[in-house]
Amino acid sequence: MNWIRSSASLAATSLNSVVARENQLYRTQQWRGIRVMVFDGNVERALTVLQRKMQSSGMERLIKRAQTTHLKNSEKRVLAHKNLMHRVKSEDLARKLQGILQKKIR
Secondary structure, three states: OOHHHHHHHHHHHHHHHHHHHHHHHHHHHHHHOOOOOOOOOOOHHHHHHHHHHHHHOHHHHHHHHHOOOOOOOOHHHEEEEEEEEHHHHHHHHHHHHHHHHHHOOO
């Protein structure tokens, strides 16, 4: 009985340490941000540099992808079905390509 209790507490502490590590990584990433220097009061140039940095880091895509409106359940079902169909088609295509490549190798 003590063995089960100790193994459960060990698993919980290891899980907590992983979660804490991920939270710490998120905090440092959040603090980092994107910084741009403004030279000679040229704000327009600094904005273009900021936009370029945001595009290259993928931040712009994350902001656009972030959902700001509520989705109805019917819309969620439609999107889930579309994602499922896309995944099935790509798996089918991958399976076909793998078969073709195996035939070529033989």
